Amino acid sequence: METSVQTKVCIKCGEDKELEKFQIHRSSGNRRNVCHECQRLQKREYTRTQNKELVSKRKKEWTERNKEKIKEYTKRYYELNSERMNEYQKRFRTENPEIVKERKRRYYQSNKEQINLKTKKYFEENKEHLVKKQKEYYENNKDWISEINKEYRLKNQERLQQYFKEYGEKYKDKISKKSKKYYLKNREELIKKSREYNLKNSEKVFETRKKYRELNREKLSEGKRNHYLENPEPYILRSLKRLKRLREPQKPKWSNPELIRRIYLKMIRLREEGYNVSVDHIIPLNGKEVWGLHIETNLRIIDRLENTSKGNRFKSCSDSELPLNELELDPSFLEDL
Numbered sequence: 001m002e003t004s005v006q007t008k009v010c011i012k013c014g015e016d017k018e019l020e021k022f023q024i025h026r027s028s029g030n031r032r033n034v035c036h037e038c039q040r041l042q043k044r045e046y047t048r049t050q051n052k053e054l055v056s057k058r059k060k061e062w063t064e065r066n067k068e069k070i071k072e073y074t075k076r077y078y079e080l081n082s083e084r085m086n087e088y089q090k091r092f093r094t095e096n097p098e099i100v101k102e103r104k105r106r107y108y109q110s111n112k113e114q115i116n117l118k119t120k121k122y123f124e125e126n127k128e129h130l131v132k133k134q135k136e137y138y139e140n141n142k143d144w145i146s147e148i149n150k151e152y153r154l155k156n157q158e159r160l161q162q163y164f165k166e167y168g169e170k171y172k173d174k175i176s177k178k179s180k181k182y183y184l185k186n187r188e189e190l191i192k193k194s195r196e197y198n199l200k201n202s203e204k205v206f207e208t209r210k211k212y213r214e215l216n217r218e219k220l221s222e223g224k225r226n227h228y229l230e231n232p233e234p235y236i237l238r239s240l241k242r243l244k245r246l247r248e249p250q251k252p253k254w255s256n257p258e259l260i261r262r263i264y265l266k267m268i269r270l271r272e273e274g275y276n277v278s279v280d281h282i283i284p285l286n287g288k289e290v291w292g293l294h295i296e297t298n299l300r301i302i303d304r305l306e307n308t309s310k311g312n313r314f315k316s317c318s319d320s321e322l323p324l325n326e327l328e329l330d331p332s333f334l335e336d337l
C-alpha cells in the first residue's frame, strides 16, 4: 500500500496535496483538514490580530496615564512650531472646507450650551467695543446690507409678520418698557425727526390719523381718561388758563364762583369714579354766532364723547329747536354739589 501515493484536499486553500503535508492530530491520530502551509499562515494571522488588540489596549492605557504630560508636550510642540503648524492648518482648511465645516458643526452640536454661555459672557464683557465695531461695519457696508435685508424681507414677508406678531404678544411688557426708555433717551431727536416727516408728508399723515381716530375712538378716549386720572394737574391748569383768556363780558360779576368751583370739583370726583365726563358750556363760549357765559347756569356735566363731538355747532335758535342733548342735563350729576 505504501507504493501508491495517497493525497488529501486542504479545506483552506483547496489544493490536492500529499498526505504528509497534513499534520496528525495528537489526540485522535487523524490527519488535519488544513494543510501545513495554511496552518502556518493561520497561526501567524491569529498572533498578529491578537497582538494588535493587545498593543492598542496598552497604548490606550499609556495615553490615559500620561494625559497631562501629552497635553503639556503638545502645547510645547505647538509653541515651538507655531508658524509651521499655522501654515499647515491654513492649507488644510482651504483644501478641505467640507471637512472643516462638518467638524465645526459637530463640535457646536456637542458643546452648544457651553458655547452659547461663553458667547454671551464675551458679548457682555465687550459690549461697547462690539457695538461700536458693528456700527462701523454697518456704516461702511450700508448699501449692500440694506439691499440684502430688503430682499430677505420681501422673500419672507408672511413668515416675518407671523413671527413679529407672536413675539410682540409674548414680550409685551418688556418691549413697552424698552421702547419707553428709548423714547425718553432720544426724545428730542425723535420729535425733530417726526416733525420733519410730518411736514414732508402732511396730507398722508392727516389721512392716516383721521382713519386711526375713527377706527379707535373708544380706545383713544379710554386712553385719554386714564392719562387724565394719572396726572390731572396739567389738564386742570390748561382749562383754568382757557377760562382766564375769556372775554371780560363772559365772566360777569354776578356769577357765583363758589358754585362754579363746586361743579368742577364734582366733575373731578366723577372722573375719579370712572365716569368719562367733562364740564360743558351749554351755550358754547366761542360759538360762531353767539358767545355763552361762564356762569353756573350755563354749565353742565356731560359725557365726554358728546362734548367733543358737539364742536361749535351751536346755532342761534329758540329753545324748542335745540337738539335734544343740548337741553338734557343729568340732574343726578349736580345733586350733591
Ligand SMILES: [Zn+2]
Binding pocket: 010, 011, 012, 013, 014, 015, 034, 035, 036, 037, 038, 039
Ligand atoms: Zn492548504
